[in-house]
Amino acid sequence: MTRKTPKNIISTDQFSRESLEDLFLLTDDIIANPAKYAKMLDGKIVSTLFYEPSTRTRLSFESAACRLGASVISTENAREVSSAVKGETLQDTIRVVNGYADAIVMRHSDVDSAEIAASVSSVPILNAGAGSGEHPTQALLDMYTIRQKKGDFNGLKVAISGDLLKGRTVHSLVKLLSLYDSVTIYGLSHKLLKLPQSYVDFMKEHDTKYIPCSEFTDLPADLDIIYHTRTQLERLESGAEKIKEYIIDKKVMSQFSPETYLLHPLPRIKEIAPEGDDDPRAIYFEQAHNGVKIRMALLAQVLTR
Ligand code: CP
Numbered sequence: 406m407t408r409k410t411p412k413n414i415i416s417t418d419q420f421s422r423e424s425l426e427d428l429f430l431l432t433d434d435i436i437a438n439p440a441k442y443a444k445m446l447d448g449k450i451v452s453t454l455f456y457e458p459s460t461r462t463r464l465s466f467e468s469a470a471c472r473l474g475a476s477v478i479s480t481e482n483a484r485e486v487s488s489a490v491k492g493e494t495l496q497d498t499i500r501v502v503n504g505y506a507d508a509i510v511m512r513h514s515d516v517d518s519a520e521i522a523a524s525v526s527s528v529p530i531l532n533a534g535a536g537s538g539e540h541p542t543q544a545l546l547d548m549y550t551i552r553q554k555k556g557d558f559n560g561l562k563v564a565i566s567g568d569l570l571k572g573r574t575v576h577s578l579v580k581l582l583s584l585y586d587s588v589t590i591y592g593l594s595h596k597l598l599k600l601p602q603s604y605v606d607f608m609k610e611h612d613t614k615y616i617p618c619s620e621f622t623d624l625p626a627d628l629d630i631i632y633h634t635r636t637q638l639e640r641l642e643s644g645a646e647k648i649k650e651y652i653i654d655k656k657v658m659s660q661f662s663p664e665t666y667l668l669h670p671l672p673r674i675k676e677i678a679p680e681g682d683d684d685p686r687a688i689y690f691e692q693a694h695n696g697v698k699i700r701m702a703l704l705a706q707v708l709t710r
Pocket residue numbers: 458459460461462463534543670671672
């Protein structure tokens with residue numbers, strides 16, 4: 406029996422400017438005409454298979470599926486309550502869930518988990534975060550949020566800050582930003598949490614200027630975007646006490662222009678002071694809400710070819 410090839414969302418590598426624009430136009434239309442999409446996935450079943458904790462990604466995917474008329478079956482803590490505990494391989498779990506669902510949204514602690522799942526799956530696999538590797542659907546909603554505020558990606562000045570080593574959202578984001586012309590990325594992090602060289606090399610290959618920094622004052626006042634992240638303590642083996650925490654508060658934001666937007670994939674711990682939440686440039690909750698709309702567009706794309 407030949408297995409049909411599903412359309413997966415595994416890595417930001419699979420996107421071009423054109424496919425991003427297609428996705429964003431579909432998202433715009435979903436926002437403008439929700440009734441048109443309300444039954445689009447009627448009769449479909451989406452499985453959310455999460456081996457790592459999540460609030461936003463799992464619930465926004467489930468909300469997206471429901472808003473398209475699909476049903477959802479979910480394992481929110483698969484590492485502890487699925488048959489992985491009994492020793493079932495990821496491949497076997499995917500083969501089994503293939504018989505229960507039309508698409509699988511999966512978060513797992515292994516960097517190559519989404520590729521492994523896709524290699525045996527007859528239904529689309531959507532990578533909802535793979536270890537310290539990539540989190541492509543987060544970066545897609547981040548890009549959509551940036552597009553809403555800035556209109557265009559060419560020529561942007563973007564600071565990525567916090568945990569650039571293990572932060573999978575920044576890894577996916579730098580790859581998407583590198584698709585555009587004359588983008589400058591400033592990398593602000595403690596020396597133990599620097600961006601892996603492979604991403605620095607990727608930017609160089611794409612003519613994206615990368616400037617590592619160590620202080621907020623190293624950043625230009627006319628930045629377009631600050632994309633701040635928490636330290637991924639759960640992925641640190643040791644040395645947490647040595648790591649300087651970069652905290653963005655009102656004083657830090659006062660050095661930037663009225664057009665410098667502050668994004669964060671969330672959850673935030675203490676790296677953004679709540680005192681700045683009412684700053685109109687602080688758009689992290691708006692960003693999180695965009696997750697539903699982008700994920701509606703992604704589910705529509707992979708399930709209605
Ligand atoms: N941004 C993000 O991935 O959040 P969750 O871990 O809550 O899904």
